[in-house]
Amino acid sequence: MVAFAAVAAMAEVVKIQLPLETAVYKAAPGVQLANGQCLTCHSADYAGMQPPKPRDFWKAEVDKMREKYGAPIPVDESEDLAAYFARNYGTETLERESTNAASPGVAMLPAAIDARALALKSGCLNCHGVDTKVVGPSYKDVAAKYRGKPDGQDRVAHQITRGGSGQWGQIPMPPFPQLAATELKALTQWILSQ
Ligand code: HEC
Numbered sequence: 001m002v003a004f005a006a007v008a009a010m011a012e013v014v015k016i017q018l019p020l021e022t023a024v025y026k027a028a029p030g031v032q033l034a035n036g037q038c039l040t041c042h043s044a045d046y047a048g049m050q051p052p053k054p055r056d057f058w059k060a061e062v063d064k065m066r067e068k069y070g071a072p073i074p075v076d077e078s079e080d081l082a083a084y085f086a087r088n089y090g091t092e093t094l095e096r097e098s099t100n101a102a103s104p105g106v107a108m109l110p111a112a113i114d115a116r117a118l119a120l121k122s123g124c125l126n127c128h129g130v131d132t133k134v135v136g137p138s139y140k141d142v143a144a145k146y147r148g149k150p151d152g153q154d155r156v157a158h159q160i161t162r163g164g165s166g167q168w169g170q171i172p173m174p175p176f177p178q179l180a181a182t183e184l185k186a187l188t189q190w191i192l193s194q
């Protein structure tokens with residue numbers, strides 16, 4: 001809490017900008033509740049730093065926030081919050097529906113990452129079409145550009161984590177440093193296979 005207090009004090013003079021992804025909880029069913037109850041005292045990083053734990057752990061965690069730290073969380077919301085955190089930051093996964101963009105299991109199961117759903121969830125498809133140029137190039141064009149080039153994987157992965165401009169035009173792509181290595185790999189392979 002010391003670090004938090006220092007940040008809060010600094011916030012009066014400096015506008016603190018949290019990286020987008022850690023400013024809020026992962027988009028999935030139940031996220032409004034989590035954002036409403038679990039961001040008043042600390043960032044979403046606190047949940048992200050926990051190793052995967054079952055629902056019981058998250059239930060106890062929510063109760064601890066209420067009982068030990070005075071979080072004003074209604075008792076009847078504990079179960080829903082525990083379920084959200086167990087699914088998105090814990091060991092539980094929902095039945096994966098490949099058509100469901102927010103499928104919370106995606107990040108937890110490296111072997112079964114649905115790259116298209118991940119691209120949708122991460123906002124990639126706001127700027128890229130598979131077949132059509134939007135703000136950025138179509139993924140078919142990206143795949144064509146790197147076809148037969150051994151450094152394709154590295155170049156694409158680099159672009160995703162670091163962002164940047166100048167390869168397709170002057171509009172910059174924002175960086176996505178928060179993607180897990182497995183997610184980055186899945187996205188890269190999916191794009192290059194278009
Ligand atoms: C009233 C303030 C408050 C609210 C609201 C709050 N927390 Fe916390 N949380 C704390 C404090 C204080 C700590 C201990 C921080 C420290 O050690 O720096 C903490 C720590 C944590 C930790 C780290 C592990 C631990 O037990 O110390 C997790 C995970 C966590 N909170 C999750 C949540 C979740 C999930 C919610 C919403 C259900 C939530 N918090 C809401 C105050 C709060």
Ligand code: HEC
Pocket residue numbers: 119122123124125126127128135136137142145155156159160164165166167168169170171172173174176187191
């Ligand atoms: C705000 C719009 C925007 C978002 C969101 C976005 N991109 Fe981009 N992307 C761009 C632009 C613009 C370019 C072209 C950059 C350039 O000219 O160098 C680009 C380029 C690329 C390239 C081509 C790299 C190369 O080496 O030619 C890949 C691959 C890519 N984006 C993947 C992604 C992925 C994956 C995501 C989601 C994690 C994503 N983009 C999200 C706008 C975006």
